Amino acid sequence: MQNADNDNIEVAGEGAAPKKPLSPAAQRALKEAEERRLNETQATMPTEFGGRGGADPARFGDWEINGRAIDF
Known part of the structure; x- marks a missing residue:
């Protein structure tokens, strides 16, 4: 079986x-x-209060907000 996680084809x-x-x-x-x-x-995840907003930096490598480097 071929899916998004691998390129193996099972026969x-x-x-x-x-x-x-x-x-x-x-x-x-x-x-x-x-x-x-x-x-x-x-089951849905609870909404985050006070989060940074925008794209997830761990996924997209965006560690900057308004010109300041941020960390969590």
């Missing part, structure tokens, strides 16, 4: 073993884990 071989059937407990655990992941991603 399932023809001689790949067939998947084993999962027990009901395993299926239930996978479903619960998927629900937890969805709830985790839906």
